[in-house]
Amino acid sequence: RSALSLKIVSECSVTKARCCKMTLPHHTVDTPVFMPVGTQGTLKGITPEQLEELDCQIMLGNTYHLGHRPGPKLINEIGGLHNFMQWKRCLLTDSGGFQMVSLVKLSEMTEEGVKFVSPHDNSVMMLTPEKSIEIQNDIGADIIMQLDDVVSSTTTGSRVVEAMHRSVRWLDRCIKAHKRPDKQNLFGIVQGGLDAELRTECAKEMVKRDVPGFAIGGLSGGEEKYHLWRMVTLSTDILPKHKPRYLMGVGFAVDLVVCVALGCDMFDCVYPTRTARFGRALVRSGQLQLKNQRYVADMRPIDADCKCLTCRNYTRAFLHSIVTHESVSCSLVSLHNIAFQMKLMSDIRQSIREDRFPQFIRDFFLEMYPTKKYPEWAVDALDSVGVHLNDEFIQ
Amino acid sequence: MMRFILSKVTGGARLGLLTELQSLSSSTTIETPMCMVYTRGGIAPFVTKDLLAKIANLPKVAHVPLNTLTRHHETAAKFENGLKDFAAMHDFIVYSCVQDSTEQMPVFQNDKTTIAVWGRAGKQKVTVDEYMRIQESVKPDWYQALCDSDANKDSSKKRLRKGVERTLNYLDECLEKHNKSERLKASALFGVLEGGFQRQDRVFSAKETAKRPVAGFCIEGFDNFGPSAEHFQVSDIKHLIKDLVMELPADKPRMMPGVMTPDNVLEAVNAGIDIFDTAYPYFATSRGCALVFNYSLENESSEENKMSIKESPKPFQIDLNDDRYTGDFSPVLEGCTCYVCQRYTKAYVHHLLVTTELLASILLMIHNFHHYFGFFEEIRQSLKAERLDRLYTKIHAQRPKTESSVTKDNDLG
Ligand SMILES: [Zn+2]
Ligand SMILES: [Zn+2]
Numbered sequence: 001r002s003a004l005s006l007k008i009v010s011e012c013s014v015t016k017a018r019c020c021k022m023t024l025p026h027h028t029v030d031t032p033v034f035m036p037v038g039t040q041g042t043l044k045g046i047t048p049e050q051l052e053e054l055d056c057q058i059m060l061g062n063t064y065h066l067g068h069r070p071g072p073k074l075i076n077e078i079g080g081l082h083n084f085m086q087w088k089r090c091l092l093t094d095s096g097g098f099q100m101v102s103l104v105k106l107s108e109m110t111e112e113g114v115k116f117v118s119p120h121d122n123s124v125m126m127l128t129p130e131k132s133i134e135i136q137n138d139i140g141a142d143i144i145m146q147l148d149d150v151v152s153s154t155t156t157g158s159r160v161v162e163a164m165h166r167s168v169r170w171l172d173r174c175i176k177a178h179k180r181p182d183k184q185n186l187f188g189i190v191q192g193g194l195d196a197e198l199r200t201e202c203a204k205e206m207v208k209r210d211v212p213g214f215a216i217g218g219l220s221g222g223e224e225k226y227h228l229w230r231m232v233t234l235s236t237d238i239l240p241k242h243k244p245r246y247l248m249g250v251g252f253a254v255d256l257v258v259c260v261a262l263g264c265d266m267f268d269c270v271y272p273t274r275t276a277r278f279g280r281a282l283v284r285s286g287q288l289q290l291k292n293q294r295y296v297a298d299m300r301p302i303d304a305d306c307k308c309l310t311c312r313n314y315t316r317a318f319l320h321s322i323v324t325h326e327s328v329s330c331s332l333v334s335l336h337n338i339a340f341q342m343k344l345m346s347d348i349r350q351s352i353r354e355d356r357f358p359q360f361i362r363d364f365f366l367e368m369y370p371t372k373k374y375p376e377w378a379v380d381a382l383d384s385v386g387v388h389l390n391d392e393f394i395q
Numbered sequence: 396m397m398r399f400i401l402s403k404v405t406g407g408a409r410l411g412l413l414t415e416l417q418s419l420s421s422s423t424t425i426e427t428p429m430c431m432v433y434t435r436g437g438i439a440p441f442v443t444k445d446l447l448a449k450i451a452n453l454p455k456v457a458h459v460p461l462n463t464l465t466r467h468h469e470t471a472a473k474f475e476n477g478l479k480d481f482a483a484m485h486d487f488i489v490y491s492c493v494q495d496s497t498e499q500m501p502v503f504q505n506d507k508t509t510i511a512v513w514g515r516a517g518k519q520k521v522t523v524d525e526y527m528r529i530q531e532s533v534k535p536d537w538y539q540a541l542c543d544s545d546a547n548k549d550s551s552k553k554r555l556r557k558g559v560e561r562t563l564n565y566l567d568e569c570l571e572k573h574n575k576s577e578r579l580k581a582s583a584l585f586g587v588l589e590g591g592f593q594r595q596d597r598v599f600s601a602k603e604t605a606k607r608p609v610a611g612f613c614i615e616g617f618d619n620f621g622p623s624a625e626h627f628q629v630s631d632i633k634h635l636i637k638d639l640v641m642e643l644p645a646d647k648p649r650m651m652p653g654v655m656t657p658d659n660v661l662e663a664v665n666a667g668i669d670i671f672d673t674a675y676p677y678f679a680t681s682r683g684c685a686l687v688f689n690y691s692l693e694n695e696s697s698e699e700n701k702m703s704i705k706e707s708p709k710p711f712q713i714d715l716n717d718d719r720y721t722g723d724f725s726p727v728l729e730g731c732t733c734y735v736c737q738r739y740t741k742a743y744v745h746h747l748l749v750t751t752e753l754l755a756s757i758l759l760m761i762h763n764f765h766h767y768f769g770f771f772e773e774i775r776q777s778l779k780a781e782r783l784d785r786l787y788t789k790i791h792a793q794r795p796k797t798e799s800s801v802t803k804d805n806d807l808g
Pocket of ligand 2: 728731732733734735736737762765
């Protein structure tokens with residue numbers, strides 16, 4: 001009865017990576033997929049049509065922001081966020097809880113929900129699991145997220161235990177409150193901090209609930225990558241194969257490649273568009289700070305192989321001359337950065353389909369780290385799924 | 396080298412054709428009256444190339460003010476086709492000029508040997524040598540001679556006379572360097588007419604400039620550009636313009652930057668101006684406003700639209716920042732065929748403005764360009780069909796009656 005179907009197209013014969021077709025009400029999404037974040041019903045200076053041309057299949061909206069402006073009732077009245085922003089493909093909304101905790105200073109978790117002082121009119125308000133789902137039902141995204149009890153990923157002790165159990169209880173309340181399961185897919189979020197036992201327990205509890213998909217939450221804070229990959233791989237071992245796994249808040253190229261190998265299907269991150277605003281363009285070897293004087297007469301495009309509008313038309317030198325001065329430069333660099341993320345994911349998918357993902361990983365790392373000074377966590381993580389970056393003899 | 400063919404004159408208004416634009420494909424011609432796309436350093440404000448290409452009646456001329464070129468020209472010089480290669484603007488004729496009609500011109504900053512322009516690097520003083528070196532790098536299709544246009548209604552006679560003289564001297568120096576330049580061989584040089592509101596100086600400036608081998612004329616020096624130019628009324632100087640264009644040969648185009656509202660554009664067209672810029676739609680966009688004046692002689696605008704223009708603090712536009720649009724699911728302008736009005740509601744644009752999202756300016760710039768370019772197309776069609784007076788009446792009727800406009804004569808005169 002869910003509005004999601006996941007068909008596994010190929011599986012990597014070495015790692016846990018897989019390639020799927022995820023059919024949602026508005027579009028069929030190829031996974032592993034990167035989802036750009038369009039916080040307030042728009043993605044920084046890019047039109048939905050341009051996004052479609054870049055092969056973006058699903059994007060995010062933020063419930064906290066959209067719930068405040070223009071408000072759920074208005075979005076519902078115009079026929080949902082899809083209609084309001086004229087985006088024909090898939091949308092995912094978060095629960096609003098994470099931003100509540102990170103943006104609103106005075107917030108407090110109670111069993112009922114997140115109690116907070118509105119930064120707009122100073123009134124005391126409450127975001128309950130029911131309220132979050134009600135707003136998300138009004139917004140109408142293809143995938144909606146449960147309200148979870150968010151604690152900082154570096155928190156330890158009883159608060160993490162409480163948050164984990166509460167998140168499970170809140171999932172039940174969200175399932176009950178969800179009014180449109182035939183049109184929108186509610187995902188549970190695995191919590192449990194950096195504690196393997198708690199994560200395991202949470203994942204097992206969540207799996208008992210018949211929701212269309214699961215997210216791995218609470219790992220995009222300041223935690224060391226050492227912990228991140230262990231929590232991820234532990235979660236994907238427990239989560240059912242026939243349901244999508246969404247790793248929240250992860251979007252750096254290296255993290256994407258590793259976490260795909262660990263079995264994740266969906267990712268989101270504000271980084272590609274946020275960094276564009278500061279004139280930083282993503283390339284396979286890292287990033288170019290276009291403001292830098294070294295580009296003043298650099299007649300190459302950002303990336304000679306990139307097919308985006310920016311790379312087809314402009315040199316680094318021209319972008320250098322307008323970057324951070326003309327707002328259109330923000331659109332141009334964003335277009336490229338989204339194209340970069342989309343190309344990376346499509347290369348990953350193709351290599352999985354052709355069962356050469358391990359080789360893709362080795363090539364990717366060599367291009368990013370030509371001196372082979374690979375980050376230790378990535379070496380360990382990949383070792384755990386059978387890809388040995390430092391082993392010269394395995395090709 | 397560009398040629399101008401005058402095809403029809405009605406009253407003072409001229410229908411013309413710019414041809415032999417070798418940088419565009421040989422068959423391409425440009426009809427006048429027309430306006431140029433405003434660019435900053437060769438790129439349109441807010442709107443990327445692919446979206447710009449979707450705008451109907453997009454003019455094929457891009458206007459590049461000096462202040463937006465401060466960091467470009469040295470690199471542009473490395474390209475065979477200068478800025479056109481550097482800024483990827485091959486589908487445009489490039490017009491390079493001294494002052495930016497969207498920026499307030501510095502007052503009393505020019506001296507005997509330098510002209511001041513305001514850019515993002517602050518005030519910049521340019522000598523003739525530097526100016527011509529920049530033009531050689533840019534390699535425009537047309538450009539303006541260096542000029543002292545720092546003049547307005549209150550300028551003293553002495554200051555105006557000085558501006559006229561300096562501008563003529565600059566023109567002679569520019570012509571000399573132009574003729575020696577290999578790179579500027581195919582570029583057309585426009586002379587600039589000064590003289591503020593002084594008839595005598597204006598006529599002198601026109602006469603003298605017309606004696607020089609220039610490809611066209613640019614009429615400046617009525618105000619200091621920037622937002623103040625919105626209060627400038629062409630009707631105040633239409634007799635002055637008529638007198639000075641008498642001194643100009645008919646077969647050369649005349650340009651007037653910084654003319655804003657549609658009623659002013661029509662006054663200027665009627666006084667014999669051929670080429671305009673797009674400072675007005677740019678200003679409207681930067682304020683969050685949409686141009687909504689009705690220039691269609693077939694369609695009456697809806698009552699609702701008429702109401703919202705009437706209540707708007709600015710004539711001819713609506714302010715989408717206004718909370719009244721929060722739940723307004725109608726397009727920015729009912730009946731508009733632009734990319735934006737075919738897709739988005741006022742409520743969405745209002746939301747983007749309230750949340751200071753970049754897409755607000757992008758969408759408004761597209762609609763405002765579309766609307767303004769469409770207005771110019773209507774001017775050309777009206778000239779062909781001898782109905783410019785009807786267009787004038789229609790536009791004038793939409794102007795809210797203020798004290799200054801009531802006292803003005805209401806005809807094409
Ligand atoms: Zn690119
Ligand atoms: Zn429109």
